[in-house]
Every structure is written in C-alpha cells, then in structure tokens.
Amino acid sequence: MNKSWLPCATLLLPVLLPVQVFAADATAPVREIMTAAEANWAETPGDYQDYFSEDRLARLYSADFVARYRKAAEVPFSKEMGTPFDYDVIVNGQDGCPLKDLSIAAGPTEGAATVVVARFQGLTCFGSEVEYQAYSETRFRVVTEAGRPVVDDILLSMDGETLSLKAEMDAIAAN
Secondary structure: OOOOOHHHHHHHHHHHHHHHHHOOOOOHHHHHHHHHHHHHOOOOOOOOOOOOOHHHHHHHEOHHHHHHHHHHHOOHHHHHHOOOOOOEOOOOEOOOOOOEEEEEEEEEEEOOEEEEEEEEEOOHHHOOOHHHHOOEEEEEEEEEEOOEEEEEEEEEEEOOEEEEHHHHHHHHHHO
16 A cells, blocks of 8 residues: 555645634534524514523633623622623613524634624514614624634624623623
C-alpha cells in the first residue's frame, strides 16, 4: 500500500481542523430559543417555555453567561419572581402578539463570536399602523465552547441604543 499521502495529510490537518470548528451551525442555539419564543407568544400558547431552564442553560449558553445568570437569579427580586427579568428578554417586551415572519441569519463575526440576528414582527395584532407592523431584531453573540455553538450574550435595541443582557444581569446581581 502506498503511504506517500501521509506527510501531506499531516501537513493539511492543522488547516482542516479549524474548518470543522467553524462548521458548527452558529444559528442552532438561536433557533431553539426562538422556537420557544414562538411557542410562548403563540395565539394559543401552551406551557411556558423557559429560555433559561436548567436544560437550556447547560446546552445553549456559554459558561460566562450562565455564571452571570445564576448570580442575577440569586437576588431577592429574582427569587420572588422566579426570574431576574420583568420582561421577555428575547422579544424585548412585556406585551406582544404571535411572532410573524421570523428569520434567523448568521451575521458578521466579532472576534471569536458570530452575531446571529433573529428578525420578526411581534406587535401586528395591535393594529395595522406602521409601528405595529415594524420588525424587531434580537441579536445573539454566539461563541464555540467545547466544540459546540453557545449563546454568550443577547443584544437588544431600545431607543437606538444596544443593550447587553450580560450587562443587565451584572446590574441585577449588584443590587
């Protein structure tokens, strides 16, 4: 058997390995989170799907995100409410409608993270006016940990400003 290809394969291995790491679908954890959001905001919602259940924390979020979430969940308000948040952090609101025209797309990379954008209409049931037909965006910073894509931060827009959920969790934990 001719083994003359072995030296070439050894040289190519370091080049090919990063391709496998980057081949992980950065949209996968976002798709699961947005499926839960769709279920929570459905016309006839079933049981509430916790974006931060123990199972989802273990599978969908980075270790840093989970540590910050756990600290924020320990404050008295969070313990009383069962969550650190008083609004839906995925759709960025307390009131809404069934999500329409949801799209999820991997965007640019920012350092070691891929920005994944979920775009949707979430207020269409309130009326036909332009503000109710507008699209909302939630951006997810996705990184690779232990060979799998995980959400490291959730970025929301409010009044033209970008808000980091990790920064919000830090502020909640500080109270």
